[in-house]
């Protein structure tokens with residue numbers, strides 16, 4: 001199968017590219033390398049030393065004899081070029097990772113909010129309208145987020161995308177409806193993912209596009225079977241306060257003897273998935289495409305839920321790291337429960353990898369190996385959700401810890 005991976009140079013995209021190429025698919029990467037530019041803007045780098053995308057592709061070819069094709073296209077801005085690429089290449093499937101994905105980055109300033117909305121909404125819409133225009137019947141698999149639901153499960157499990165509701169009409173009769181589970185985004189980034197959902201719904205119903213939306217939890221870990229095959233195939237690893245995600249951050253913090261940065265009480269419960277399971281889920285989703293005219297197929301792509309403070313305690317016990325409860329720069333519920341359904345992937349044969357000491361220690365070991373590349377000043381998360389929060393939270397003069405100024 002010919003697969004286009006939009007955003008194939010990123011943290012989840014790159015291991016997916018290798019996984020699919022290893023399965024024998026013809027893989028095309030489309031990426032504008034904006035993520036690498038954002039590292040430059042922020043003055044940070046991946047914990048792991050990443051080669052250029054061209055070099056990564058060359059190494060994979062030397063190792064396996066399988067070619068990866070890279071195309072430098074900004075899908076949000078170069079609509080004509082992208083449409084032409086689609087028309088000429090006619091992929092069977094398209095996997096869409098190409099969005100600005102960090103909630104803290106999306107909340108840094110008005111400029112970052114505008115960039116995130118322009119980029120994410122335009123990429124998704126350009127892709128959808130180009131598929132209609134070129135009449136390419138590719139199966140589109142999008143990486144969405146658990147965050148579209150908000151994180152409260154009100155004691156009932158969050159279903160996979162759709163909710164059955166009963167509404168009373170004017171005649172007093174009860175009518176049943178199936179609706180998209182109500183969105184409750186907690187950042188501008190998560191808001192763009194909620195807008196994506198509406199665009200998918202429209203194009204599936206209006207044009208018969210075949211779409212799968214994967215509502216993914218927080219991805220942890222770094223290597224997969226394929227990225228581990230050669231030092232130069234190494235995956236990126238974000239540790240900084242904008243792009244680093246909570247579990248991976250705690251693991252590198254433990255490796256460099258930095259107190260684990262728990263926001264508030266750490267009562268936030270979130271959904272998680274290991275990077276190896278992510279690539280497996282994408283393989284499974286590709287094998288289970290909807291038909292033209294079907295509603296958007298939505299999967300919850302997560303394997304377990306954890307409370308932030310429990311993760312910190314587990315890593316502290318494992319490594320001896322200290323825990324620092326710091327003022328939360330985000331506007332979010334300080335405590336929440338979260339129950340999530342993921343029956344569809346289990347039915348398709350996913351055998352979940354759960355938090356095991358071995359896998360956690362592996363990440364700590366990688367972090368220790370590259371600890372010299374970590375700038376401790378880039379570890380605190382300083383992006384505040386509101387101006388009011390920004391006045392109450394700041395970094396101390398060494399830039400190593402957050403403190404409350406009130």
Ligand code: NAD
Nearest residue numbers: 007009010011012031032033034035075098101143216219
């Ligand atoms: P990433 O930032 O590492 O990768 C995204 C890639 O898309 C980058 O290589 C970037 O250069 C590219 N890109 C962005 N805008 C583009 C544009 N206009 N044109 C072409 N390429 C563009 O992010 P990631 O962690 O790999 O996440 C991939 C997807 O998975 C995202 O859509 C994200 O919302 C979703 N997701 C990620 C996680 C996670 O924990 N990392 C969890 C849930 C969902």
Ligand code: USQ
Nearest residue numbers: 101102103145146147216217218245246261262263268308
């Ligand atoms: N947190 C801490 N300490 C830290 C970093 C984060 O306590 O040092 C807390 C946050 O306040 C939040 C939780 O951990 O309550 C998760 O934060 P995160 O940065 O790990 O995850 P999030 O911002 O939600 O975003 C990540 C990805 C995003 C994806 C999302 C899936 O960056 O692309 O969509 O996870 S989900 O969380 O399920 O919505």
